[in-house]
Amino acid sequence: xxxxxxxxxxxxxxxxxxxxxxxxxxxxxxxxxxxxxxxxxxxxxxxxxxxxxxxxxxxxxxxxxxxxxxxxxxxxxxxxxxxxxxxxxxxxxxxxxxxxxxxxxxxxxxx
Amino acid sequence: xxxxxxxxxxxxxxxxxxxxxxxxxxxxxxxxxxxxxxxxxxxxxxxxxxxxxxxxxxxxxxxxxxxxxxxxxxxxxxxxxxxxxxxxxxxxxxxxxxxxxxxxxxxxxxxxxxxxx
Numbered sequence: 001x002x003x004x005x006x007x008x009x010x011x012x013x014x015x016x017x018x019x020x021x022x023x024x025x026x027x028x029x030x031x032x033x034x035x036x037x038x039x040x041x042x043x044x045x046x047x048x049x050x051x052x053x054x055x056x057x058x059x060x061x062x063x064x065x066x067x068x069x070x071x072x073x074x075x076x077x078x079x080x081x082x083x084x085x086x087x088x089x090x091x092x093x094x095x096x097x098x099x100x101x102x103x104x105x106x107x108x109x110x111x
Numbered sequence: 112x113x114x115x116x117x118x119x120x121x122x123x124x125x126x127x128x129x130x131x132x133x134x135x136x137x138x139x140x141x142x143x144x145x146x147x148x149x150x151x152x153x154x155x156x157x158x159x160x161x162x163x164x165x166x167x168x169x170x171x172x173x174x175x176x177x178x179x180x181x182x183x184x185x186x187x188x189x190x191x192x193x194x195x196x197x198x199x200x201x202x203x204x205x206x207x208x209x210x211x212x213x214x215x216x217x218x219x220x221x222x223x224x225x226x227x228x
Contacts, residue, residue, distance in 0.1 A: 032214050043219035091214035097161050101154040
């Protein structure tokens with residue numbers, strides 16, 4: 001299994017739709033996980049951290065399944081401003097200084 | 112707070128030229144990182160500095176050197192640029208991992224777009 005693998009995308013969804021992204025990881029010792037968003041030609045920015053079974057922030061919900069080694073991100077009531085690439089991020093390496101970034105899933109929300 | 116700043120924003124080099132990318136953070140973070148991002152490859156770690164005075168190789172260190180000048184600044188040097196080093200370079204910083212080993216959030220600078228001809 002690759003270290004971090006994401007849905008290839010792209011996802012094209014209408015405004016108001018619910019969309020879910022999945023991510024699988026291979027490092028079973030990982031304790032914290034992240035979803036970042038990256039707008040075109042911009043730097044990645046933290047969207048959510050996931051330290052236990054899940055996390056919710058407004059329209060965004062992240063869930064963690066340690067047994068199956070996957071993380072999901074659910075976006076409800078999609079907005080045009082949600083259009084971006086979503087990166088699944090998993091710690092790797094000694095002492096968790098190193099993060100492994102998935103290749104990202106591109107989301108386009110259509111009017 | 113400016114967060115993480117990087118200079119320059121854009122650079123064009125000829126093969127064999129050298130240059131240094133500068134990065135500074137004002138969040139009093141212990142750890143700093145250099146990544147490159149290429150189409151279809153995702154972000155890949157070049158080097159990192161867990162704390163002032165230490166540096167370690169990441170996934171793709173060949174052709175690069177780094178210097179942790181002080182707690183705020185972490186530079187990346189290309190001694191002899193090659194076309195394969197054409198990429199977008201991001202610097203990031205974070206606190207150290209927690210005592211339980213959980214990684215901390217990394218905050219990114221705006222990036223440097225480098226083209227090597």
